[in-house]
Amino acid sequence: MDLKEIQSLIKFVSKSGVNEVKLEVEDFKITIKTGAGVPETTIVHQAAPVGIPQTPVAVTPSVDAVPTEVKVEDEESKYVTITSPIIGTFYRKPSPDKPNFVEVGDTIQADSVVCIVEAMKLFNEIEAEVSGKIVKVLVDEASPVEFGQPLYLVDPS
Incomplete structure (x- = not known):
């Protein structure tokens, strides 16, 4: 070689x-x-x-x-990121038989619940804290999430 x-x-x-x-x-x-x-x-x-x-x-x-993600960051810089306020398990729906809180393309308000993060058997509803349109879901259903981990990208315009 x-x-x-x-x-x-x-x-x-x-x-x-x-x-x-x-x-x-x-x-x-x-x-x-x-x-x-x-x-x-x-x-x-x-x-x-x-x-x-x-x-x-x-x-x-x-x-x-060294892989670079400069282009991705430039494209996503106009979006607001909704992050996890706690460590836990991410769920997009209130229960398995219910629809997702939000889908890509949905318009949300600052007080809209976008997901649930389960921590120590407590199901915490996560609010958007920003108004806009959901552009991308960054976490898979039932995945573990860390504090500050990005969950959704929102276009505030």
């Missing part, structure tokens, strides 16, 4: 969202680790034939290997 193939592999791994990949082939081992921020240095251990010393080669991913 040459340097260009290794760089291509690094780019592929960083775009895939995987945190760590280990690859072992007959003559060498490679471990690629990426984090939430800047990708870590990748160490390639090349196994050498008997009698030749083994040399580790450090490969640092190029700036191109």
Whole structure:
């Protein structure tokens, strides 16, 4: 495996969202680790034939290997985000047999209930706190949510 193939592999791994990949082939081992921020240095251990010393080669991913979401943020910057005020489980409907509180395209008021977050067996109704139109649902039904995690995108215009 040459340097260009290794760089291509690094780019592929960083775009895939995987945190760590280990690859072992007959003559060498490679471990690629990426984090939430800047990708870590990748160490390639090349196994050498008997009698030749083994040399580790450090490969640092190029700036191109870091995935960027600048375009997504620019498009979404005009929207207001409804975030979770508590840690718990996100539900879009009041009960399994009822319809969702809101759907994409619905117009909401500041006091509209948009979802429920269950925390410690208590079902907390979450109000929009903003008027506008629901553009996107950012969390799946019955998924765990963290404090401050975005739940919906709202177009306030």
